[in-house]
Amino acid sequence: MTERLSLRARSLDDADALAPWRERFIVPDGVIYLDGNSLGCLPRATPQRMEQVIRGEWGAGLIRSWNSADWVDLPARLGAKIAPLIGAQPQEVIACDSTSVNLFKLIAAALDMQRDRGNGARKVVLSEPGNFPTDLYMIEGLERQRLARRRLASRDSLLSALDDDVALLLLTHAHYKTGELFDMGELTRAAHEAGALVLWDLSHSGGALPVHLNHCVADGEGADFAVGCGYKYFNGGPGAPAYAFVAERHLAALRQPLTGWFGHAEPFAFSDDYTAARGIEQLQCGTPPVLGLAALEVGVDLIAEMGVARLYGKSQALSEFFCQCLGECGVALELVSPSDPHRRGSQLSYRHEHAYAICQALIARGVIGDFRDPDILRFGFAPAYLRFADIARAVGHLAEVMRTGEWQRSEFHRRAAVT
């Protein structure tokens, strides 16, 4: 790393209004963490909050805490906190289950809604090849039940694939591999014009950049449905609960197939027959996972305090600085993310035949990015706890790994269970 980059990093950190927030997270010594888009860092307040939930609410409060600690409303209360961060109203979002399970609920609900509107012949769920696998897989489960037909069309042919058979357009706002952003407004409008509904997966954009679900179309209806992940930019912990959004105009007609007791209008009436709750609560299925939700709440509160617009501004500055550093250090890697920072989320991805080994060599040096099969090296810029100095140092390590051919060592080629 050059002296110049080091100085530049210091001056950027000095000017960074978000710099003090790093102290609100526990970042391990000796680690530069460029993987907050896979699993966010631990907020400093989380262990204490969990101790309180575990010893106080569970241990001492026991069953009474469903009322006294208001566990029963935690999914909706947390949803209401996430809502403004994704351009939704509080009553349109709930935290529950996993992203995958929420995808199932909402894909099925969209198909059901089309049937109710007399569009039962529309069975196609349209997405793009290379979308995050679980999004594509969840369509397949419904396909096997003959409830859906999956259609994949590349980015440049999506609009022409939006024909009369399409019930739902299902896309990930920021691509998990490349970070490329879809124009949410353009696609939402096109889908609506074609008579389709839209479901946005916000896993790589929620908490990372401003999302405007309700107002993405200037003079038309906004997004219909959305899901998102709790363990990436929201720092909710490994396998944290996910969240789901349904536009208010759809809530009354909403019917989702995972009709569990917590989605019932009166769960504690214990009736034999299911009557869906009127609001977003209907999206709940089983008993809420209180420990996971409590941890997620800490992370969401932090992101809300920092503000997604500020966070996105800093992450764009971080990624641009990463590119500058690469240039100065003479590292030439094939960028697969958009070079325009406004067209990507909070990450940069590069293609290299030996991406896996390079990633492992970096991890051995304490620079944690990640690898995505088959040949993608992915660096995430979670701005809540990353410094410009970290970027400069990370690129210094990357330059060394490439210059020395360190990644060629056999130990870096052994595949782990999770890559």
Add this chain to the structure above:
Amino acid sequence: MTERLSLRARSLDDADALAPWRERFIVPDGVIYLDGNSLGCLPRATPQRMEQVIRGEWGAGLIRSWNSADWVDLPARLGAKIAPLIGAQPQEVIACDSTSVNLFKLIAAALDMQRDRGNGARKVVLSEPGNFPTDLYMIEGLERQRLARRRLASRDSLLSALDDDVALLLLTHAHYKTGELFDMGELTRAAHEAGALVLWDLSHSGGALPVHLNHCVADGEGADFAVGCGYKYFNGGPGAPAYAFVAERHLAALRQPLTGWFGHAEPFAFSDDYTAARGIEQLQCGTPPVLGLAALEVGVDLIAEMGVARLYGKSQALSEFFCQCLGECGVALELVSPSDPHRRGSQLSYRHEHAYAICQALIARGVIGDFRDPDILRFGFAPAYLRFADIARAVGHLAEVMRTGEWQRSEFHRRAAVT
């Protein structure tokens, strides 16, 4: 409470081989907890284990812990620990999602299996009215998709309702309200003879009494499917992950509709097309909820150490002693649980017009049982942390509440959100 009962309780406690285990749980001072069948107590080891998972594995290990802390295998590893407690083989059980979500997967899988066998006309899922609501509701979600038809038949007419239309018999082994046990062997055999599959909900029996899923039928095939709850007798914490069982003979043909990436044969190959994992791992859907699973593991380990046969023996002794105490104290309540302890799980339930208010009056005295709409007062006997002396004292309080009419105070009639 009479002196005699007090002495009798002391001698029972002195002779109780499980008595020292109470120290392994945190039971709040001043509380007699007769609701471990709703939310189990906090194991003493859980807070420290959670601190380690949160600070060590998440905070310091970050994304690396999917491999280094073996998070990726936690659902199957924990399933393998639950397996022997419910009469299953290690490769037949997995911990994941909620009981409700697992019900959906397995009901749909059973219907799918019947179609594959050429029995597509069999669409009826048979259960009993008054089964735990979520079990009944989850059938309704599939009914709306025209994949299932729900049929409810009372206990004494279940066998005759098992006709050629029945694809699946879905029953709860120990009834949530009354604790009455089904004869798992008799019903499993009858279902199989009628060409139906069987799914047992073990929420109120797993961890409470010996369950023999694989060997419940002396000379025939055992249960096909089962689900169960992590937060009751397994002490996994509020909304803990649930577990699911599929008999080994069905694993190869199993197809469940929640085809998320963690159920894929190679999740980290990130392919566009879903290929189900070969084993029980296929039942996974989204990313495993690590915090919830880690807490559940502590509870399961404890129950495994104590042994379900010993636990059930003690819980029967506790509930029999409860009945004796009621008699001695002259409290006459209408028992709705079977009077034969071998025909019930670890609970006793009574019907009373003012069950809600009586329950509240007891809670105010530190005796926590629960109320089930409309008129059931339910006392659970979680033998891992209950003493015979607690039972004697609890009945003393109940006798006082009934004798004085204390429950008539208006404050005990105000309904909380969760009853």
